[in-house]
Amino acid sequence: MAVASLAHDAHGDADQLYIETRELRLQGFLLFLVSDCVLFSSFIFAYLYLRNSGQGWPPPGIHRLDVAFAAWNSVVLFGSGATMHYALENYKHGHWMRYMWFLLATIVLGAGFLGGQAYEYTHLIYGEHVTWSGSGIFGASFFTLTGMHGLHVFFGVCYLSVLVLQSAAGVYTRGKYFGITAGTLYWHFVDVIWVVLFSIFYLI
């Protein structure tokens, strides 16, 4: 049904209301991303300030985080950003099946990243005894920031799953697909935030 809808709408059947409101929706969504960026920035700068005001980092008794697994888990998430980009590109060019495969690959990679984060949390909590409330600034900062990011990834996976269902039901056409564009923007945003978190927790 969705394929038929794409073919039917090859020249775009976006109604007047959609055309008139699309730019506003886009601007509203970008403002939402900017506000989310401010939220993350406030926590990131608080972490950096506290890190540099203490005596040595990480605090005594806590090992530095292992970068090997984090690097692998990071490229899983960054890879999902690439697949999401190509999902949108394929949708724009009318390749519906390729769009669906790339979208499903994005969901799988996003879920894989969450699984990796759960594994790392388990290792830290039970192996290294680093906890949110019992390991001072380090534990509080790490679990708050990565947990908040993980929650964003989880919501992103849910959103993309809804996109799969909506696309299969033929909700989007070649002229009207703002939901897919918003999903791509959100997913790229989540990726970019992880670039910063990966750098400040594992690399510096």
Place this chain on the structure above:
Amino acid sequence: MNIVLVERLGAIIAGIVVGVVAFYALYKDWQATGIENNVFKLMLFLLGIGAILALLAGLNVIGFAPPKGA
């Protein structure tokens, strides 16, 4: 095979693939205009930077890995 080595190899190979894909997509979209496409270009650039960082971390050039058995 050592699990850390597997993770590093995965990070290196996937980092190269993702980096190339991100910068190629950026190259292809370079001429595109409008707010949306410019935001995409910025995010693809940062995605490529992230892939390079993961690649360098996988190569042990940056970051920290505990010694074996620590």
